[in-house]
Structure formats: C-alpha cells, structure tokens
Amino acid sequence: MEICRGSRCLKVELIAYSLPKEGDVDRLIAESAAISHAPEFRKLDREKVRHLIELLRKLGHESVFEHASFTFRVEGISRVCSHQLVRHRMASYTQQSQRYVKLKNPKFVVPESIFGSEFEGEYLEILEKASHLYRRMVEGGIRKEDARFILPQGIETKIILTMNGRELRHFFSLRCEKDAQWEIRNLAKSMLKLVYEVAPVLFEDLYQKYIENYP
Ligand SMILES: Cc1cc2nc3c(=O)[nH]c(=O)nc-3n(C[C@H](O)[C@H](O)[C@H](O)COP(=O)(O)OP(=O)(O)OC[C@H]3O[C@@H](n4cnc5c(N)ncnc54)[C@H](O)[C@@H]3O)c2cc1C
Structure with a gap:
C-alpha cells in the first residue's frame, strides 16, 4: 500500500x-463575440480582445466562453x-x-x-x-x-x-x-x-x- x-x-x-489557427484562446473568444455586432468577421488587436472579454464578464454574456x-x-x-x-x-x-x-x-x-x-x-x-x-x-x-x-x-x-x-x-x-x-x-x-x-x-x-x- x-x-x-x-x-x-x-x-x-x-x-x-482550443487553439485557433491564428492567435490564442483569448482572441478566439473575443473574435467570436465580435461577430454579434459586426457585418463581417474581423481580427482584433490585444487591446480590443482585453476590452471585449472584460465587457462580456461584466455583462454576464458568458455563452461566448463556451467556444474554448x-x-x-x-x-x-x-x-x-x-x-x-x-x-x-x-x-x-x-x-x-x-x-x-x-x-x-x-x-x-x-x-x-x-x-x-x-x-x-x-x-x-x-x-x-x-x-x-x-x-x-x-x-x-x-x-x-x-x-x-x-x-x-x-x-x-x-x-x-x-x-x-x-x-x-x-x-x-x-x-x-x-x-x-x-x-x-x-x-x-x-x-x-x-x-x-x-x-x-x-x-x-x-x-x-x-x-x-x-x-
Ligand atoms: C462548498 C460546497 C458544498 C457542497 N455540498 C454538497 C452537499 O452537501 N450535497 C450535495 O449533494 N452536493 C453538494 N455540493 C455540490 C453542489 O450541490 C453541486 O452539485 C455542484 O457544485 C455542481 O454545481 P452546479 O450544479 O452549479 O453546476 P454544474 O453541474 O457544474 O453546471 C453548471 C451550471 O449549468 C446549469 N445546469 C446544469 N445542469 C442543469 C440542469 N439539469 N438544469 C438546469 N440548469 C443546469 C446550472 O446553472 C449550473 O450552475 C457542494 C458544492 C460545494 C461547492
């Protein structure tokens, strides 16, 4: 024993x-979230990624976190x-x-x-x-x-x-x-x-x- x-x-x-083809997990989540308010898919810089994830956390829009x-x-x-x-x-x-x-x-x-x-x-x-x-x-x-x-x-x-x-x-x-x-x-x-x-x-x-x- x-x-x-x-x-x-x-x-x-x-x-x-989950690792996207480009970027990292944080970017995967932020860029997924971004499509809800944009006419096309787009790439985000680090600053925007941080801002969006912080906003999602604050608003409780957590379903986007399920992509990772x-x-x-x-x-x-x-x-x-x-x-x-x-x-x-x-x-x-x-x-x-x-x-x-x-x-x-x-x-x-x-x-x-x-x-x-x-x-x-x-x-x-x-x-x-x-x-x-x-x-x-x-x-x-x-x-x-x-x-x-x-x-x-x-x-x-x-x-x-x-x-x-x-x-x-x-x-x-x-x-x-x-x-x-x-x-x-x-x-x-x-x-x-x-x-x-x-x-x-x-x-x-x-x-x-x-x-x-x-x-
Ligand atoms: C400190 C502590 C003490 C505990 N003591 C006990 C105890 O004495 N006895 C005991 O039996 N358990 C105990 N538990 C376990 C606890 O009751 C939960 O079963 C466990 O923490 C899983 O959490 P959850 O149900 O929120 O989430 P998860 O199963 O992780 O699910 C995540 C979330 O999904 C949603 N969800 C999941 N399944 C359903 C569903 N079927 N219907 C609707 N929404 C759903 C809910 O919003 C849920 O919060 C304890 C847990 C903690 C942290």
Whole structure:
C-alpha cells in the first residue's frame, strides 16, 4: 500500500485546449463575440480582445466562453474528490475503472489531519488490512468489480476531464472558495494556474482572486 499525504501526490496537466489557427484562446473568444455586432468577421488587436472579454464578464454574456475547451489529466486525487468533481455536469469525464484495473499496490490519499492524531495508527492499519484483503480476494477469484467494495473512499484515482471556459469559470468560483473541501480546492487551484497561462484575460479576475490575493 502507498500513502499520499494530503495533496502531495496531486498531479494535474493541461493536455489540450482550443487553439485557433491564428492567435490564442483569448482572441478566439473575443473574435467570436465580435461577430454579434459586426457585418463581417474581423481580427482584433490585444487591446480590443482585453476590452471585449472584460465587457462580456461584466455583462454576464458568458455563452461566448463556451467556444474554448480545456482538457486536463489528473492523478493523485481520492475518490472522495472525484465524486465531488463529477457533480459538475457541463463537462466530459473518463475515469480509471476499478472493474478493469487490478490495483496491485493500492494508493490512498490520507488527510493531513490524520497524521500525528491519536487515530493515525488505527487508520493506517485499516487501510493496510483493506488493501490486503482486496488483493487476496482478487487472487482468490472474486471479481474486481466486487472486491473493490472493501476499498475506502480515500483510494487514489486517475481521471481525464474536459470543460469549456464558461463551466471552468463556474467550477473555479465554487471550488476555489475557502468553504470548498481542501482536496478539490487544491485541484481547482492547480487547474486555474494552468489555464491562466494559456488564457490570461479570460481567467484574470479569478486568478487574482484565488491565487494572487488568496488569504
Ligand atoms: C462548498 C460546497 C458544498 C457542497 N455540498 C454538497 C452537499 O452537501 N450535497 C450535495 O449533494 N452536493 C453538494 N455540493 C455540490 C453542489 O450541490 C453541486 O452539485 C455542484 O457544485 C455542481 O454545481 P452546479 O450544479 O452549479 O453546476 P454544474 O453541474 O457544474 O453546471 C453548471 C451550471 O449549468 C446549469 N445546469 C446544469 N445542469 C442543469 C440542469 N439539469 N438544469 C438546469 N440548469 C443546469 C446550472 O446553472 C449550473 O450552475 C457542494 C458544492 C460545494 C461547492
């Protein structure tokens, strides 16, 4: 068995995103928005792109943000976290299956609060026992889809997800907040840092709020 303390095993990669033939994500959004008030499609300079995206955010005309799509590869999160993640419905997900993948050496995310507490020993012992029984059951002929019922929710999972710019902004506004649970908050903040690099205007306000000025 392997233990991940808090979010120490969290790994998030932005593996794909919408890149127009010319320009970048911000320009894709601004130039898409511009057609609503122009007789022809047109190219915009950086200044105009910034101005238009800021205006769209202010007016709440967020449907234009749906033209940009972002795909992430995530590992090192628990199923507690992935369960919260997949509640966001305007997205696409592909998650590692516990029916098809035999977990040779189960990995568990363990909250920081457990370490050093009076419960640490017993907690880790139960994880060890559950992993051991899981392996014995699979080797003894119990199907993986049944043996997995013994595995605690802290079991690590891997997932690929795709969200558009509008849904991502909504996701960040809920999951980067202080009252969001720590694991999904860490995931959301990692995702926000990555998309800010490729769409700095689209995510600027959220980046400032949740990364730069976060208490
Ligand atoms: C701090 C926190 C605590 C939470 N606690 C709980 C809890 O105790 N129990 C629990 O069950 N959940 C809980 N949740 C999950 C929460 O209720 C939502 O399921 C989750 O945040 C997904 O958000 P959403 O529904 O706004 O958006 P998404 O599914 O991401 O959809 C985006 C938006 O699309 C629109 N939309 C999507 N689907 C529909 C639809 N079918 N009809 C109409 N409009 C739609 C809505 O405007 C929605 O806001 C919690 C979430 C947070 C952030």
